[in-house]
Amino acid sequence: xxxxxxxxxxxxxxxxxxxxxxxxxxxxxxxxxxxxxxxxxxxxxxxxxxxxxxxxxxxxxxxxxxxxxxxxxxxxxxxxxxxxxxxxxxxxxxxxxxxxxxxxxxxxxxxxxxxxxxxxxxxxxxxxxxxxxxxxxxxxxxxxxxxxxxxxxxxxxxxxxxxxxxxxxxxxxxxxxxxxxxxxxxxxxxxxxxxxxxxxxxxxxxxxxxxxxxxxxxxxxxxxxxxxxxxxxxxxxxxxxxxxxxxxxxxxxxxxxxxxxxxxxxxxxxxxxxxxxxxxxxxxxx
Amino acid sequence: xxxxxxxxxxxxxxxxxxxxxxxxxxxxxxxxxxxxxxxxxxxxxxxxxxxxxxxxxxxxxxxxxxxxxxxxxxxxxxxxxxxxxxxxxxxxxxxxxxxxxxxxxxxxxxxxxxxxxxxxxxxxxxxxxxxxxxxxxxxxxxxxxxxxxxxxxxxxxxxxxxxxxxxxxxxxxxxxxxxxxxxxxxxxxxxxxxxxxxxxxxxxxxxxxxxxxxxxxxxxxxxxxxxxxxxxxxxxxxxxxxxxxxxxxxxxxxxxxxxxxxxxxxxxxxxxxxxxxxxxxxxxxx
Numbered sequence: 001x002x003x004x005x006x007x008x009x010x011x012x013x014x015x016x017x018x019x020x021x022x023x024x025x026x027x028x029x030x031x032x033x034x035x036x037x038x039x040x041x042x043x044x045x046x047x048x049x050x051x052x053x054x055x056x057x058x059x060x061x062x063x064x065x066x067x068x069x070x071x072x073x074x075x076x077x078x079x080x081x082x083x084x085x086x087x088x089x090x091x092x093x094x095x096x097x098x099x100x101x102x103x104x105x106x107x108x109x110x111x112x113x114x115x116x117x118x119x120x121x122x123x124x125x126x127x128x129x130x131x132x133x134x135x136x137x138x139x140x141x142x143x144x145x146x147x148x149x150x151x152x153x154x155x156x157x158x159x160x161x162x163x164x165x166x167x168x169x170x171x172x173x174x175x176x177x178x179x180x181x182x183x184x185x186x187x188x189x190x191x192x193x194x195x196x197x198x199x200x201x202x203x204x205x206x207x208x209x210x211x212x213x214x215x216x217x218x219x220x221x222x223x224x225x226x227x228x229x230x231x232x233x234x235x236x237x238x239x240x241x242x243x244x245x246x247x248x249x250x251x252x253x254x255x256x257x258x259x260x261x262x263x264x265x266x267x268x269x270x271x272x273x274x275x276x277x278x279x280x281x282x283x284x285x286x
Numbered sequence: 287x288x289x290x291x292x293x294x295x296x297x298x299x300x301x302x303x304x305x306x307x308x309x310x311x312x313x314x315x316x317x318x319x320x321x322x323x324x325x326x327x328x329x330x331x332x333x334x335x336x337x338x339x340x341x342x343x344x345x346x347x348x349x350x351x352x353x354x355x356x357x358x359x360x361x362x363x364x365x366x367x368x369x370x371x372x373x374x375x376x377x378x379x380x381x382x383x384x385x386x387x388x389x390x391x392x393x394x395x396x397x398x399x400x401x402x403x404x405x406x407x408x409x410x411x412x413x414x415x416x417x418x419x420x421x422x423x424x425x426x427x428x429x430x431x432x433x434x435x436x437x438x439x440x441x442x443x444x445x446x447x448x449x450x451x452x453x454x455x456x457x458x459x460x461x462x463x464x465x466x467x468x469x470x471x472x473x474x475x476x477x478x479x480x481x482x483x484x485x486x487x488x489x490x491x492x493x494x495x496x497x498x499x500x501x502x503x504x505x506x507x508x509x510x511x512x513x514x515x516x517x518x519x520x521x522x523x524x525x526x527x528x529x530x531x532x533x534x535x536x537x538x539x540x541x542x543x544x545x546x547x548x549x550x551x552x553x554x555x556x557x558x559x560x561x562x563x564x565x566x567x568x569x570x571x572x
Contacts, residue, residue: 219309266556
């Protein structure tokens, strides 16, 4: 029996979820909805919320109240626990499951951070992002007067410190020195090493590649200098879409076990993310 | 309230478990037992089984039947699912939890392999071990006539292929050429690139350092070339002991939720491995 997944929001992430569903034998598409569509007739086991992140909480509430489990990649780190608290009682009331913050960061990186903390409880974890586009910083750069289009690249400098390479395509009438000054004063950029570079076309630089270099040096028991690294170089929306589909599988599994509520990925057994039977998975992975 | 952990077996791993318990505010030692000791009076929430791996199944059964949860780092990959099947019904009957194969491989590497499979369902994962001592190969080398002591180091060559560097301390009467020939014919060594090196003292080479370089290149949805790497360079028994203690915490948590049975680490929510409250963990890790 296949899991029916509806896709809500059809931008980069929604399209990636569609591809991941089509590639999974245990999944079928239950419809693709643009985020202004009427959802009254929606019928699915799980809805993958691929709307702008700020619209996720309202969509999740609405669908959970219809008894449809949800997965989202809500990515405002400081508000994830609040979303958890908000959705958990609704999911429980309607006997559904909501997997939240399910992307790569937050998401799979969170699982790696939790695992490394368990392996070496004392120490420091650094998550270094990029090279890759920062959505938040790109939007902030686009908001500067005189900027027609922009791209803010995050460059990892180690120990969680990042450089911002901000490419700007200017309006014809704009003065680069003024744009640069305003941008460097913006709170998004004022605290990091930031370089502003005028270019004739942002479209020519477009690339959804991203990366992570996560490190931990810590202490296991009383033994210091335990060293761990996790690296990835990935297509950003493709990975996010895949994580959402893997987490939809976990949502179905947890619901079948009557474990209703809201869950981040660190609260889910990793095996629930995978298709196939327990014996084959344990024999091949453990 | 602290979790009471008994340590069964007091070799390298048992000592590392002791250190990890002493370093954890939420844990207390409930006794240290050598593996021939009488366990009738043992009273603990969890017993950490640090005996030779082949003795783990019998100890686990015995302790589960006393209603004591167990954690072990049983490491014969091909027999882990069989141990799972054997211990699960006993753990359920006595309302206890048995966390099995809980070390770094099998163990935390298994979690990474499961996670990477969820992130890129098609592709190949290679687990490269070392440089570090292989216990199984070291024992096999020691069994060769004329060998007084031995150390077999595993050297990673990439794509899961390994070189064996076998250091041998010979009996006075032994002939190196004969020892080398017998060793290279042994099934443990016949299939890998193996170098045999005579040394005056194995003790002088002793070092519990080990490492892993795990890679996956795979496909998320229909997007190829998604690349992941997990590396560690660690003190081997210290990490194994720490993983056992973190898994003891998970065993207590799962028992409190009436989820009795046997579990490998891929069947456990990563957050259960960690002390502290849910809100603080989600806010800091996700």
